[in-house]
Amino acid sequence: xxxxxxxxxxxxxxxxxxxxxxxxxSQDFNVTEDCIRKDLxxxxxxxxxxxxxxxxxxxxxxxxxxxxxDRKDVRHEEKKLIxxxxxxxxxxxxxxxxxxxxxxxEIAKLIYEKNMNVIIVTxxxxxxxxxxxxxxxxxxxxxxxxxxxxxxxxxxxxxxQIQQFKFDLSFIGVVGIDAYEGKVSTYDMNDxxxxxxxxQSSKKAYMVAESAKFDLDGNYIFADLSDFSGYICExxxxxxxxxxxxxxxxxxxxxx
Numbered sequence: 001x002x003x004x005x006x007x008x009x010x011x012x013x014x015x016x017x018x019x020x021x022x023x024x025x026s027q028d029f030n031v032t033e034d035c036i037r038k039d040l041x042x043x044x045x046x047x048x049x050x051x052x053x054x055x056x057x058x059x060x061x062x063x064x065x066x067x068x069x070d071r072k073d074v075r076h077e078e079k080k081l082i083x084x085x086x087x088x089x090x091x092x093x094x095x096x097x098x099x100x101x102x103x104x105x106e107i108a109k110l111i112y113e114k115n116m117n118v119i120i121v122t123x124x125x126x127x128x129x130x131x132x133x134x135x136x137x138x139x140x141x142x143x144x145x146x147x148x149x150x151x152x153x154x155x156x157x158x159x160x161q162i163q164q165f166k167f168d169l170s171f172i173g174v175v176g177i178d179a180y181e182g183k184v185s186t187y188d189m190n191d192x193x194x195x196x197x198x199x200q201s202s203k204k205a206y207m208v209a210e211s212a213k214f215d216l217d218g219n220y221i222f223a224d225l226s227d228f229s230g231y232i233c234e235x236x237x238x239x240x241x242x243x244x245x246x247x248x249x250x251x252x253x254x255x256x
Contacts, residue, residue, distance in 0.1 A: 001029055006039055014049055014058040015214060016240040018180025021055040058180070058215075078210045078234035083107045085232045085253045086171055086208055087114075094168040095119040097198050098127055100152040100191070101173020103208040105130075111137060121165060123194070124152040147190070154194040162197045170202040172228070174209045175218030179244050182225045185218030192222030204229040206253075211235055225250060 001009075006029055013020050022040070026033045040056045043049050049056040083106035090096065090111065096118055098104040108127045111118065115136045122128060123142040131139040144158030172195050176185040184207065186192045199205040207228050225231075230251030237245070237254055245252060 001031075003039065006031075007043060010039060010043065010056075011048060012238065012240065014056065016179065016238070016244055018178070019052070019055055019057045023054070025055075075210050075212065075234075078212075079103045079106050081234040082208050082210065082232050083110055085234075086206065087111070088253070089169060089206070090116065090118065092117050095121065095165070097162075097165075097167045097170035097202060098122045098124065099170065099172050099195060099198055100124040100150050100154070101171070101208065103173050104171055107171055107208070121162075121167065122152075123154065123158055123162075126151055145190075150187075150191060155190045158194055159197040162194070162201055165201050167198070167202040168204070170198050170205045171208045171232075172198060172205055174207050174213060176216040177207070177209060177213045177225070177231075178217065179214060179225070179241060182248060183221045184223045184225060184228075185221045187218050187220065189220050192218075192220040196222050196227075199223060199227055202229075206251075207231045209233070211237065214241070224248075 010020055010025065022033050022036045025036045040049065040051055044051050044056070048059060050059045079102055082103050086107050087110045098108055098120060100123060104124060105126050108120070108130055111120065112130055112135060117136045119138045119140065120127070120131065121140045121142060123144070128139065128141050131137050142153060142158055142161050144153035144161070145155045147154050174184050175187055186195060205228050211233050225245065225248040228250060230253060231245060233252070233254040235254060237252070242252060
């Protein structure tokens with residue numbers, strides 16, 4: 001196996017398991033432990049991982065693009081693909097929650113274009129403005145304390161209103177997904193607590209997030225992977241990652 005191939009395999013294992021062990025890599029790749037240590041040193045200098053005693057762990061990025069407007073054009077095509085996958089789950093007459101997320105906005109655009117007869121509950125201003133035009137959609141807007149960065153309402157009063165509903169389906173945007181720890185994160189506590197309330201009030205709750213989110217972390221962990229019904233992605237995931245997520249009971253919708 002060439003060095004570049006080993007590096008790709010090492011990084012794939014890191015994304016799946018969160019850490020790698022020198023001894024195990026040496027045995028699996030049939031090379032010396034010194035060879036693996038050199039591989040890990042190269043990858044650490046490239047900013048791909050962090051060396052620890054006996055192995056390495058994934059070097060995760062903490063994302064600070066807090067403002068919604070700063071994220072609208074980031075991975076835009078991927079978000080549109082995710083929205084199309086999510087749209088397949090939507091049936092006439094159901095009640096849907098779309099939370100504050102650039103992917104949720106793309107889902108809302110598809111619902112608007114198809115003029116579906118559904119009830120949409122949201123706390124995102126851009127979605128409210130979209131359905132201010134004539135539409136078959138019945139829109140219920142959740143208020144509370146306005147958060148300019150999030151382009152919507154979050155916090156205790158918002159949560160109190162959400163808890164009065166039972167949604168057939170909800171789509172939740174996330175900042176980071178840690179498949180190794182089974183944790184899901186967002187930017188701040190109030191946003192996280194609001195998302196948690198949406199999940200608890202939903203018969204089915206789906207994460208909608210690009211696969212790049214497996215390398216990212218937010219500042220506040222608001223849910224376990226097992227809290228969700230499923231995960232909707234823009235591309236087919238690796239077999240290892242697919243198996244990892246299904247162990248948490250997630251229904252996976254991706255680019256097949």
